Amino acid sequence: MSKNKTDYEAMNQNSTDNTAYQLNTAALGNGAITFAIMQTNFWVGDIAGNVKKMRALALDAKDKGADIVIFPELSLIGYPPEDLLLRPTLAERVKNAMNELAQIEGIVIILGYPHIDHHGTFNSAAILQGGAQKGFYHKQHLPNYGIFDERRYFAKGRNHVLFDYKGVTIGLLICEDIWHDAPIKALKDEGADLVVVLNASPFEIGKQAQRKELLNSQAKKHELPIIYANTVGAQDDIVFDGGSLIMQADGQIAHEGARFLNQLIMAQFDAAAKRFDTQAKPPLALSEESEMYQALVVGLRDYVNRSGFKGVIVGLSGGIDSALTLCIAVDALGADKVYAVMMPYEYTSNISLEDAAAQAARLNVSYTVCPIHDAVGGLRSTLAPLFVGEANGTTEENLQARARGTILMALSNTYGHMVISTSNKSENAVGYSTLYGDMVGGFDVLKDVYKTDVYRLANYRNRLEDNPVIPERVITRAPSAELRADQTDQDSLPDYDTLDAILKMYIDEDLGYKAICAAGFEPALVERVLSLVDRAEHKRRQGAIGTKITKKSFGRERRYPLVNGWAIKG
Structure with a gap:
């Protein structure tokens, strides 16, 4: 018909x-x-x-x-x-x-x-x-x-x-x-x-x-x-x-x-x-690390360019998350559009300062050191009358993160560059981040990248060149937020192999407490991790968007009520 x-x-x-x-x-005939x-x-x-x-x-x-x-x-x-x-x-x-x-x-x-x-x-x-x-x-x-x-x-x-x-x-x-x-x-x-x-x-x-x-x-x-x-x-x-x-x-x-x-x-x-001709040379097959990395590069590139920003600012800490983020930013936008700022405090190690400077030089990005001692001191002085007799451990750590966030946003306002945050999916999942601090920014490059995959991608990016772009000890040293003396992530969290295994089951696979315990994980640890995830929903809702690469990303795909009475063991 x-x-x-x-x-x-x-x-x-x-x-x-x-x-x-x-x-x-009519003029073409068959063929x-x-x-x-x-x-x-x-x-x-x-x-x-x-x-x-x-x-x-x-x-x-x-x-x-x-x-x-x-x-x-x-x-x-x-x-x-x-x-x-x-x-x-x-x-x-x-x-x-x-x-x-x-x-x-x-x-x-x-x-x-x-x-x-x-x-x-x-x-x-x-x-x-x-x-x-x-x-x-x-x-x-x-x-x-x-x-x-x-x-x-x-x-x-x-x-x-x-x-x-x-x-x-x-x-x-x-x-x-x-x-x-x-x-x-x-x-x-x-x-x-x-x-x-x-x-x-x-x-x-x-x-x-x-x-x-x-x-x-x-x-x-x-x-x-x-x-x-x-x-x-x-x-x-x-x-x-x-x-x-x-x-x-x-x-x-x-x-x-x-x-x-x-x-x-x-x-x-x-x-x-009823057959097609065949291409002479098929495209190269991509490894899992390669396709993940390219997705992150394309996601950042198109978002920044179409948002109209002149470039991006990265708070470079000397740690692996900011190191990988800096690499992705340079590969996405070019070194001339990437600005790295190191904001040390009294807990920042010399190793972190050395590694941050080395990576910035290796990638040929603009690099500035902006200590936050005066900023944190001013906040502590202002708040001191209000905190008489109160313990200030977590507050002290968050003041450092928020001082850094304020500096990054001030630079963004002044120079027209987008701040890109560096929190990974594991941290976002359990709330291991500071609202209005290290979470500030217009785009979170690693938002859907588990910490174990951060290590994989860092090693992958280093293998692409004879001279590694991420210093080796950034990858091998114990991860730390450096917000207090001798701090490591594992002071607050399980080791990342275990944590990510539980998170993938709970978030990506939608499995519950009983199923995760049945997979061989210690019940008390499972309960703790799941509780952390559920309690951090309000943080994630206020965080920047970031490129989806996994089966289920936070935001569009996983949308939970901020307050609810759901029982983990039910």
Whole structure:
């Protein structure tokens, strides 16, 4: 069947049948189809800028011989647009943008966009050709878990969409649809020869292997080649890692996009053989440490650059967390945009001073030493009349952290650089941090990185160069906040191997007290750690955002009430 649509207004329906569109290929005949998959990033909300970028990329793809160019999920507005989808002018902006893109001649464009009509707002894919929008598809499976909140904004699509081009019947799906069996089966039953899937699939450790396993299974099960076009880059705390894939019907990978990089992937589909050509050289496989590190670099880079800051300030302590943060900042932004400040006090060791200076020199960043003795002394003097007869251990430690936080924010206000905090996921989990002190900042680079992974990443970064960028004793010495004499983290916390094992079970796997104890951990320790996590929710809620890399990050994915009566042992 064929339903010809000639303008954007004609798309304003939510068909519940299976819809097929016949594109104009009269002058082309049957044979090979050249696809251009645009693995790139689109700025959330910048519809005009995104249209300009799409136009340039589509014309470039046409010049390179592409018949069909594919842009990722919601590329017109960027992903995730969140409450921008509720803005009253969105429909008009989308309409104008789609009309402009439809005017591009000589190439078929498939792109993701928010479709708005009297049925609701849909997460959709459009087919543009020869001055008009020829068809559309609405996403059927709307994810509402983890970072996803699509049912808040979108209505569920119900029609299966195919279009014919040069004798090939192409079906459309969007992201979550391919993780379910019914949508692709329906396309196969309707005669699809291949399936195009638009994606904004976020990164987490091991995600690319999951994608490959899924596409291999779906392609073989339904005997359909699959084009999986993914976005790349970061939006707030989410990173998209690219890794776009083209899977043959037998489950073999024909093309794989690079990870964390913008890329144009050109692939030719043989209409007679129903197979894609094969890329000459697949991208290098990334180790777990490599993909984690690259995700952190991309997350910081895009957040700082798009926030409009001139650079970043790092409070460099001589410890491993700030050392790794400094490396990531330099790799993300360049040494000329990174400013390191060492703020020693009476408990700061000479080793810390030496190592901080050595790393700053090795990375060629601006480095300043700003002692906090006078700042802490002034606060102590001011508070002394109020603290008569009171013990001041924790208060004394927090005054140091807050003095440092005040100095960092003052520098930020004066010079226009973003403060990036250095707390890791283990510390954030148990509240081993100071509100308005070491937690200050606009972005927490290590927010979703457990302490044991901090060590892994530090060693990984050092292996990349002959001359290590992090002094070896920063990695090997006992970790310490240096807020009192002879302090180590293990004065207050279990060893990090044990702590992180418990935290991963409780946070990432959602296991409870009984299950964690059954795994062999001492019950009193489990109770203590879980209590620390629960009590620190108010701190985490006030902390800076940071790049998600694990299965479950604090913030978007793990949202607990600040005060509640939940019993750990219940």
